[in-house]
Amino acid sequence: MIATDILTPLLGLGANGLPYGLPIHPNLVHLTLGLFIAAIAFDIVAALYPLEKPIFKFLAIPVTSSNFYDVGWFNMVAAAVITFFTVAAGFYEILLAEPPMDMTSPWGLGAMDTMIWHGVGGVLLLGLIVAMTIWRGFQRYVWREDRARQVQWSYLLAGLGIFVLMFAHGTLGAHLAADFGVHITADRLIRAGLNPNGQLNLLIKTGLIEMGGLL
């Protein structure tokens, strides 16, 4: 947010405070969360396979538990890779954020505190996801290569714990968007005293990039 004074003339920031029309970080978040949660979910399904066997038989879906472990492993690797970009995009967009400072979130935090916690949490989660991937890799290729159950119960439990952390972390991110209106064009127009209903069609047609001067 401090950076915007210097960067605005350099980057040609649009009405949303970014040099492009739609924020990138929230889109990469879909991939990070989807891949991580699915990875743990499929490993749980694999570990409980003996219980589910009759269900898959009833549905006439041929299954081996090693298929599910493959999903658990490859989804986790993909989550680890993509999350570097998620965090990088997040830091770039947080640097350009100009949230209102006179309000608090539903959790009673100001914009600055919310951004700091969301930034710290992002780095922490990146570390945890990478650590989980390495742990998972050791289980798959070294420690439990010839075991029927490829993952330790403690790994699955750690995954569920990270879900809780992700929920809290994601809620902070939601506060930045839906409460503080960070990088949301309409919210920024409203706070600048403009009516988005009148302005948006005009902005979209003329290109958001050009409209930095309006604010």
Next chain:
Amino acid sequence: MLQNLLPPLNNHNLPYPDTLHPIVVHFVIAMVLFAIVCDGIGYFTKNARLYEVSWWNMVFATISIFIAIIFGQIEAGLATPYAAAASDLNLHTLIGWSLSGVLAAVTGWRYILRLRSPDSLPMAYMGMNALLTVIVVFQIYLGDKLVWVYGLHTEAVVEAGRAGLLQ
């Protein structure tokens, strides 16, 4: 009458704290796109194990999209879109419902392919993947606009709308 059974609407115009549709769509967006990536890598490296990964991701995505639509309809119904936002919301709704049918059909097709020849994918399926990518990316773009341009369900827009300032 139904309104009386729900908690009162908050400052996001929702009966619960935050929008749920954007959370549930994690599991459609990530799973479909990753399935397509796995199909691509599996196709060129001839690694049939990755086809299993994409199949199960498609199953997960197909189940998720119906849950995404349920929350999407609830939240679209409570979005009170202003005139500038209405047409994109309508198109997002139309494509979303269509996508549920497309995804279910593709996953059903994949089920049969997996039974008959689990180690290979026909060119036609790869072409379908390309088309699916285009539809999904366009749908994400529309959903992004609803949140990040029009700010539906954000505090500022809800407040301005309630005050009648978005005519």
